[in-house]
Amino acid sequence: MKKIIAIVITLLVIISGIAWIDFSNTPHPVSFKVPKGWPAPVYDFKNNPLTQEGIALGKQLFYDGQLSKNGKISCGSCHQQFSAFATYDHALSHGYNNGQTTRNAPSLQNLAWQKKFMADGGINDLQLQPLMHISAPNEMGESIENVIRKLKINARYASLFKAAFGDPLINTERLGKALSQFMLTLVSANSKYDQVLRGETSFILPEQLGYEIFQKKCVSCHPPPFFTDFNFRNIGLSIDNFLKDKGRMKITNNPKDSLLFKVPSLRNIALTAPYEHDGRFNSLINVLEHYRKNMVLGPTTDSLLKNRLPLSNFEIGQIRAFLNTLTDSSFLQEPMFAAPGIGNNRKAPIHEH
Numbered sequence: 001m002k003k004i005i006a007i008v009i010t011l012l013v014i015i016s017g018i019a020w021i022d023f024s025n026t027p028h029p030v031s032f033k034v035p036k037g038w039p040a041p042v043y044d045f046k047n048n049p050l051t052q053e054g055i056a057l058g059k060q061l062f063y064d065g066q067l068s069k070n071g072k073i074s075c076g077s078c079h080q081q082f083s084a085f086a087t088y089d090h091a092l093s094h095g096y097n098n099g100q101t102t103r104n105a106p107s108l109q110n111l112a113w114q115k116k117f118m119a120d121g122g123i124n125d126l127q128l129q130p131l132m133h134i135s136a137p138n139e140m141g142e143s144i145e146n147v148i149r150k151l152k153i154n155a156r157y158a159s160l161f162k163a164a165f166g167d168p169l170i171n172t173e174r175l176g177k178a179l180s181q182f183m184l185t186l187v188s189a190n191s192k193y194d195q196v197l198r199g200e201t202s203f204i205l206p207e208q209l210g211y212e213i214f215q216k217k218c219v220s221c222h223p224p225p226f227f228t229d230f231n232f233r234n235i236g237l238s239i240d241n242f243l244k245d246k247g248r249m250k251i252t253n254n255p256k257d258s259l260l261f262k263v264p265s266l267r268n269i270a271l272t273a274p275y276e277h278d279g280r281f282n283s284l285i286n287v288l289e290h291y292r293k294n295m296v297l298g299p300t301t302d303s304l305l306k307n308r309l310p311l312s313n314f315e316i317g318q319i320r321a322f323l324n325t326l327t328d329s330s331f332l333q334e335p336m337f338a339a340p341g342i343g344n345n346r347k348a349p350i351h352e353h
Helices: 002-019 052-062 129-135 144-152 155-165 172-184 192-197 205-217 284-294 313-326 329-333
Strands: none
Touching: 052 155, 052 172, 129 144, 129 172, 144 155, 144 172, 155 172, 192 313, 205 313, 284 313
């Protein structure tokens, strides 16, 4: 009888202890929505599961100038939502101390499906990608150690990190994970093209004709749904005499990779000018003119383009009409992606199955 009483008392103590455990700091999981018909993401969500609190922290960090040396440059300074998180109207972005980047800022969208980042593919982990820009002297110009120090003395960040990770520890790994969580939510999959696929609308004649031409002449390098094959190709761009950027060769040191750059996505392409890795083309017409008559053919030029890309004026007009259907207005205007304090964006962007 005494043993039974002892067991009962022990159970009551355990149950009482559980009742007093504070679950309020447990982050709330968020499931990642894969658009219908799209392949599974390549990002390892098990290593960095999405939570409402993690996404909210990442967004706060993304738009915080404290991550730069002068406190004025944030990730959002070069990746602007209205330009599909690219830099609009600047070939090269402006950085710390009047420095200038050496590459055109790419659009940040559909990152969960990408294995390599940067125009040369030099970074293969999304969590590391923003850290390079923070520490680059011509970009944000700050050391990671000093960023961590600034975040640690900010009481608000202690609260945000605790909410996101269960305790207030602030370190480099968590900085990268939080920024990644926000950037992973930047999914663009609701353009007119997508709506046509879903049967919600239809192309007008120039768009339909442009789509058919695109399927014949452009889709090999820009296949849907991402409108990039994520490969590295030499598309016949002459080397810039000032930047002397040889692309993928910078990473591999292989001459066969000279002037190979990552194929960009064409989603939201109408709003991400100027174009190419160095922003040399101001308009889509300039880009298409390059392919039909201005390519510089060399030993590493992509085999698909060895005869350039024959395009008539009519075809160029129709292709442009189709490319405009890749603009995703909801992505550009989504309040959950906007800077804190802009629009109705108090909650983190949530994606559910």
